[in-house]
Amino acid sequence: MSALSDQLVTFAILAYLVAMISHAVEYALGNARARAVAAPARELVGAGVGAPGGTTDAQVPAAPTAAERTAARARLGGRIAVGATAVAALLHLAALVTRGLAADRMPWGNMYEFVLTVSFIGAAGWLAVLWKRPSLRRLGLFLTLVMVLLLATAELVLYTPIVPLVPALNSYWFVIHVSTIVFSSGIFLLGVVPAVAYLMRAGWEQGRRSFPYTLAKRMPDAAALERLTFVLHAFAFPVFTFAVIAGAIWAEAAWGRPWGWDPKETWAFISWVVYAGYLHARATPSVRRNVATWLAVLGFLTVLMNLFGVNIFFEGLHSYGGLD
Amino acid sequence: MTVVDERPAAPAEAPRRRPNRLLALLRNSWRQLTSMRTALVLLFLLAVAAIPGSVLPQRGVNPEDVRDYFVAHPDLAPLLDRIGAFEAFGSVWFSAIYVLLFTSLIGCIAPRLRDHARALRSKPPVAPKRLDRLPQHAVFAVPDGGVEAIAAALRRRRWRVVVRGDEVSAEKGYLKETGNLLFHSSLVVVLVGVALGSWYGWSGNRLLVTGADNSFCNTQQQYAETKFGPRVDSADLPPFCLQLDDFEARFLESNGQPRFFDAKVTVEEDGGTPRQESFSVNSPLRLDGANVYLLGHGYTPLIRYTDRFGVTQISDKPFLSTGDIGLTGEGLADFPDANVDPATGKRDPNLQVAFSGLYLPTAPQEAPFVRSEFPTERNPMLNLVAYRGNLGLDAGIPGSVYELDQRQVTAGKVKEVGAKLLKKGETWTLDDGTTVEFLDTVPYIVLSVRYDPGSTPLLFASGFLLVGLMGSLFVRRRRVFFRVAGADPAGGSPTDGSSLVEAGGLPRTDHPGFADEFASLVAAVGGTEARDQRDGAGRDDDRTAPREGAE
Numbered sequence: 001m002s003a004l005s006d007q008l009v010t011f012a013i014l015a016y017l018v019a020m021i022s023h024a025v026e027y028a029l030g031n032a033r034a035r036a037v038a039a040p041a042r043e044l045v046g047a048g049v050g051a052p053g054g055t056t057d058a059q060v061p062a063a064p065t066a067a068e069r070t071a072a073r074a075r076l077g078g079r080i081a082v083g084a085t086a087v088a089a090l091l092h093l094a095a096l097v098t099r100g101l102a103a104d105r106m107p108w109g110n111m112y113e114f115v116l117t118v119s120f121i122g123a124a125g126w127l128a129v130l131w132k133r134p135s136l137r138r139l140g141l142f143l144t145l146v147m148v149l150l151l152a153t154a155e156l157v158l159y160t161p162i163v164p165l166v167p168a169l170n171s172y173w174f175v176i177h178v179s180t181i182v183f184s185s186g187i188f189l190l191g192v193v194p195a196v197a198y199l200m201r202a203g204w205e206q207g208r209r210s211f212p213y214t215l216a217k218r219m220p221d222a223a224a225l226e227r228l229t230f231v232l233h234a235f236a237f238p239v240f241t242f243a244v245i246a247g248a249i250w251a252e253a254a255w256g257r258p259w260g261w262d263p264k265e266t267w268a269f270i271s272w273v274v275y276a277g278y279l280h281a282r283a284t285p286s287v288r289r290n291v292a293t294w295l296a297v298l299g300f301l302t303v304l305m306n307l308f309g310v311n312i313f314f315e316g317l318h319s320y321g322g323l324d
Numbered sequence: 325m326t327v328v329d330e331r332p333a334a335p336a337e338a339p340r341r342r343p344n345r346l347l348a349l350l351r352n353s354w355r356q357l358t359s360m361r362t363a364l365v366l367l368f369l370l371a372v373a374a375i376p377g378s379v380l381p382q383r384g385v386n387p388e389d390v391r392d393y394f395v396a397h398p399d400l401a402p403l404l405d406r407i408g409a410f411e412a413f414g415s416v417w418f419s420a421i422y423v424l425l426f427t428s429l430i431g432c433i434a435p436r437l438r439d440h441a442r443a444l445r446s447k448p449p450v451a452p453k454r455l456d457r458l459p460q461h462a463v464f465a466v467p468d469g470g471v472e473a474i475a476a477a478l479r480r481r482r483w484r485v486v487v488r489g490d491e492v493s494a495e496k497g498y499l500k501e502t503g504n505l506l507f508h509s510s511l512v513v514v515l516v517g518v519a520l521g522s523w524y525g526w527s528g529n530r531l532l533v534t535g536a537d538n539s540f541c542n543t544q545q546q547y548a549e550t551k552f553g554p555r556v557d558s559a560d561l562p563p564f565c566l567q568l569d570d571f572e573a574r575f576l577e578s579n580g581q582p583r584f585f586d587a588k589v590t591v592e593e594d595g596g597t598p599r600q601e602s603f604s605v606n607s608p609l610r611l612d613g614a615n616v617y618l619l620g621h622g623y624t625p626l627i628r629y630t631d632r633f634g635v636t637q638i639s640d641k642p643f644l645s646t647g648d649i650g651l652t653g654e655g656l657a658d659f660p661d662a663n664v665d666p667a668t669g670k671r672d673p674n675l676q677v678a679f680s681g682l683y684l685p686t687a688p689q690e691a692p693f694v695r696s697e698f699p700t701e702r703n704p705m706l707n708l709v710a711y712r713g714n715l716g717l718d719a720g721i722p723g724s725v726y727e728l729d730q731r732q733v734t735a736g737k738v739k740e741v742g743a744k745l746l747k748k749g750e751t752w753t754l755d756d757g758t759t760v761e762f763l764d765t766v767p768y769i770v771l772s773v774r775y776d777p778g779s780t781p782l783l784f785a786s787g788f789l790l791v792g793l794m795g796s797l798f799v800r801r802r803r804v805f806f807r808v809a810g811a812d813p814a815g816g817s818p819t820d821g822s823s824l825v826e827a828g829g830l831p832r833t834d835h836p837g838f839a840d841e842f843a844s845l846v847a848a849v850g851g852t853e854a855r856d857q858r859d860g861a862g863r864d865d866d867r868t869a870p871r872e873g874a875e
């Protein structure tokens with residue numbers, strides 16, 4: 001069962017990779033709608049001036065133009081990408097379930113399992129976003145990239161064989177605390193994708209044409225990305241708050257104090273304060289939206305710090321990352 | 325997006341004739357402090373100020389690491405210590421930031437509380453003249469029942485409604501601000517809870533060995549270390565006595581990781597009848613005025629020494645765990661009263677005896693016998709080193725009771741007289757004919773006893789905080805207006821001159837779904853022929869925008 005789970009992770013990575021490549025194809029083939037509209041006009045002009053050499057093959061109106069064909073191919077790429085993402089998410093889920101069955105507990109016992117679960121929440125959340133707002137599909141390019149990177153890191157660097165939980169983790173608060181932490185981290189992970197895309201897209205819309213901004217040429221509207229960023233963070237923040245509170249309740253029972261400024265707790269506090277800062281900044285009219293969005297990105301960096309950095313660099317009561 | 329504007333940072337009112345500079349300065353500083361921008365900056369500072377506390381070792385979390393840090397960085401450490409870097413979360417700079425932040429917070433919520441209380445009592449405002457300028461707008465034929473029917477339909481949907489002549493104004497979503505204020509007020513209560521805990525709370529740690537002889541009662545002297553809040557003194561400790569009857573731990577076969585703990589104790593609270601309790605990691609023993617937490621455990625070897633006069637004594641001091649997974653224990657069995665001549669009662673201080681040793685619950689098959697392989701007693705072995713001489717206990721120099729005073733060894737006052745590996749029940753005869761016997765082991769547990777009066781307020785405040793937060797984030801404030809007009813205000817009259825209702829809607833906070841809500845509201849009050857609905861806020865809302873890619 002454990003080996004099956006490992007294989008499923010590999011397949012999920014491959015499926016995300018397929019999704020990413022299909023997104024990239026869609027992306028490379030261009031802004032399908034805009035070109036499809038622009039193409040007939042060009043054709044008309046060509047016909048009016050008279051094609052040099054007198055060829056007439058462009059005059060057949062029923063034949064699909066090259067641009068239309070490209071557009072269709074781009075759409076196909078996009079659809080394949082979404083399909084592949086869905087398949088990947090299913091494989092991802094299956095990997096988690098088999099891992100949980102093999103370990104006979106929730107699959108959140110160490111850093112490897114943690115990253116696996118957080119990224120699954122991100123992927124599932126992304127499919128939910130796509131369901132409600134299909135027009136944001138192009139964002140999938142960034143999202144699948146993040147998935148591939150995270151899962152590959154998990155598999156190559158963080159992999160840990162299955163071990164049961166140490167008793168400090170063996171409590172129903174464990175399930176409540178960790179599930180909500182994982183869930184909110186997954187949504188924060190999902191949220192940072194439109195946040196970064198927004199920062200690039202907003203630059204593009206303001207006429208910046210240098211490197212990172214050009215990547216956003218065919219991303220959805222800056223305003224739509226910004227809104228999605230906010231919605232995701234506004235959703236994740238209370239869940240995260242609850243998770244921190246549940247953690248404090250658990251810490252009181254296990255270690256005798258609700259809060260002890262252990263490195264994990266400290267970084268959770270930092271993340272919480274930074275995200276509170278983001279929500280504040282966004283609600284303050286005099287703070288520009290991209291400043292606020294940078295705070296969201298910063299918030300995610302602190303979440304990453306807690307996920308990886310604290311397990312690796314610091315020693316505390318929360319040391320059960322599974323890396324020695 | 326939001327209606328909660330930043331309060332002006334600079335005074336906008338006309339200058340008075342004789343401005344009091346100081347007052348003006350104070351007022352300006354206060355405004356500055358209570359502005360959202362300042363709150364933001366302070367929040368950011370708070371996050372940054374928390375970082376050193378996670379990077380540097382902290383006394384409250386790990387005092388040994390702090391000591392190690394002093395050894396490793398002898399120049400830097402004292403400097404850091406001066407600025408409180410090893411107690412970062414109690415330091416002046418950290419406190420200054422959160423005190424400012426909470427001052428700002430209180431200065432921010434107090435006027436908003438007042439305004440909101442007023443808003444809750446006031447009625448929705450008069451409809452604006454031009455309803456067609458609002459983000460949502462519709463015109464439809466007057467429903468049966470007219471204005472009153474509209475008002476009733478709105479009330480049924482829990483809008484706050486006021487009817488003024490042929491006009492209806494309604495508002496919904498007051499809970500947003502209520503939630504926001506509840507959230508921010510709860511933050512203040514959280515801080516109060518933390519303060520209560522640190523002023524009136526106390527804690528103590530100690531080891532507790534199995535058996536009636538080793539029971540302890542709750543007084544300050546009974547703890548190896550204590551931490552008392554500034555408002556606590558030893559007379560405040562609740563009286564109770566605790567005796568460890570039995571302790572059980574189970575481990576995983578595969579790697580020796582602990583799986584289950586259970587400490588059975590007899591508790592006697594404030595002169596009541598003794599009762600049996602059991603507790604564990606994750607489920608502390610909750611007593612009146614104190615909680616007892618299980619933090620660790622280990623083995624206590626029972627070592628019997630028979631001296632030159634045939635007098636026997638038994639040492640039952642815990643061997644402290646060295647921290648490995650096999651529960652190797654390290655300790656000292658000392659007999660300062662050994663070799664006292666029973667006839668004269670005179671003791672020769674140079675004939676005191678001590679054994680320092682390692683206890684291995686599961687010793688390896690061959691040497692070196694320094695590290696236990698498993699936490700349960702599969703092959704228990706006690707590795708003892710015997711010392712004789714003046715142990716230095718009378719000198720009054722405090723030392724650890726679990727270690728031999730090495731100063732006496734270097735000074736040559738204590739001499740090593742042999743070493744031996746003992747199994748349970750084995751006896752070792754020393755060079756002077758005295759004997760030492762390894763009788764058995766009993767478990768001991770590491771306890772932390774704590775009282776934190778802030779924890780209950782903290783729990784409740786956290787609950788309110790969460791509820792308030794959700795109200796604040798998810799409730800949307802919005803207004804709608806309906807006006808019965810004589811004829812179609814837009815000019816052309818599709819209903820042959822009969823009366824029309826004009827409706828307008830204004831989302832007061834970011835609310836992408838408002839267009840839909842408005843439409844369904846209009847339909848509900850009778851405007852089935854609703855028209856002229858503009859989509860103001862739903863620009864990026866795919867439910868109303870063309871579905872590209874949804875084919």
Ligand code: HEM
Nearest residue numbers: 276279283326328358359360363428429432504511796797
């Ligand atoms: C202890 C520090 C503080 C924390 C952790 C904090 C946290 C938050 C959070 C998480 C929100 C988002 C909820 C929402 O959008 O309604 C919020 C909103 C808000 N906070 Fe704070 N806050 C703090 C201090 C302050 C201070 C000092 C002020 C006043 C200057 C303030 C004024 C506001 C306002 C007006 C909103 C509503 C924004 C909106 O309309 O969405 N907060 N706060």
